[in-house]
Amino acid sequence: MIVVTTPTGSIGRQVLARLLQAGERVRVIARDPSRLPRETLARIEVVEGSHGEADVVDRAFDGADAVFWLPPPNPHAESLDAVYADFARPACEAFRTHGVGHVVGISALGRGTPMADRAGLVTASLAMDDLIAGTGVNYRALTMPSFMDNLLRQVAPIRDRGEFFSPVPGDRKAPVCATRDIADAAADLLMDRRWSGQGHRAVLGPEDLSQNDMARIMSEMLGKPVVHRPVPIEAFKAQLSAAGLSPAFVEGYAAMMTAKAEGLDNAEPRTPETTTPTTFRQWCADVLRPAVMGRG
Template sequence: MRIVTTTPTGNVGSRVVRLLAQAGVRPVVLTRDPARLPADLSGLVEPVAVDQTDRSGVVRATVGADRVFWVNPPAPPGGDPLAGHAACAAAVAAAVRENGIGGVVFQSSGGAELRHGAGEIDGLGATEEALDATGAPVVHLRCGYFMTNLLPAAEEIADGVLSTPWALDHPLPWVAPRDIGEVAVARLLGPLGPGRSVQAVHGPEDLTFDRVARILGEVLGRAVTARHVPGPAFRAALGALGMNAAEVDAVAGMSAGLGAGFRPEQVRDAVSTTPTTLRSWAVEHLRR
């Protein structure tokens, strides 16, 4: 099969690329900057320089593709995240239609089923709809809360505080991006079936931020306390970082829309549960 992948240097995409190479597939990798690809992948992938918001460029880059692993990349700083998602959705949908691509595995998110009211996740919901409208086989991977979201707060966590806009007692499915990559490759190499389907990727268990703080404290050998940041204060903090209004709405809207009362549409079961625990992830990535 000719498989096209996106975001090959991202947390999930990098795992997808390596697993495909190990499976004997020479994936086509779409990237803004091929020079950023790891040197050891030279000869094992076919890099194509393209911006995923460039409709004509994406169509050209996916000619002959049997399957596509699609991730909407982050919008450039200072842009409009939802506009970026819309441009990506239009590009991939056009590619599927014009090139007759036989299947897409799309990295979506829990909450995309809401379609509206979940900040940046609304852009993933719109992309799901654009792919569904093509009529091609598509699997939407509705992923949980990424463990890697803790990395920007590593210094604060090391000092004993985990700040979050989420209610401290609200459970979320926490997942390691590595596991998402493995699920994506299993779907890319296996049968997709007709039409659309949705598969959740929930990690091993649902965790509240209070529980996350306790796990991190046990891993780091020091007390870590979860601290709730109310919505207005969180939005002010994002603005102080230089985010524009659209960016603040996109980020703050996720915790507001997926807060109290929200439960993922897909239940936890043997298919949606993946193995990497927060404890093992934190030992690898946060313990110094």
């Protein structure tokens, strides 16, 4: 039995689809099971509730061989610990109680870099990894750069004004990956559990790209000029605050982006294992262009 958290999220729903396609027995934890397709519900077990609650994970992990772990976004949290390590504490206890064999989690690049202890959301995510690994469970943290799919938050300015925004300098090259490749890596680890111990596996996409590189590719794929607009970090923080994010989350997000601008995502060596197949050009064709054209 494989337990999937966040089964309606961007990554979790793709992990769930991969596991079902392979014929695995799956149980999900869902706050709102009605968001799952009816045909999916017919093929899975559902534990309703939040995977940050002890009674929920106690029921969900009973008899589980493996768990896909991803804390839900909580941009209104009073602290970053509340988003990551504190949220995971009940699950860590349940891993021990129920003898869960393997856990695959979603985390971030940066461990071992000079910026790791001042990278906001990344720092908090790495602390969560340490907490999970400390239970003794076999654990693999999938460590990520920025997601291609994050650009979907900026569909309107890309469509209407031909521009997108980031506090990362336009010429800073870094890895970028598609969520579908993250889901594939997670599903592979959940199904083939011959690995052991605690460690990480990076998901780096096929190449390093700058914001300007992505603007050029988007222009070609959308058939219209698209430019990257750099945003000063203080203006970026003001935008997040205006959107209603908590002070802790604003500071954490800004610290993460500052660290990325300083090269946080560039420390992990690219290897055949960490290189994943979806190019930014292919992602634009499959995901961004339909969204911009109103077909997503």
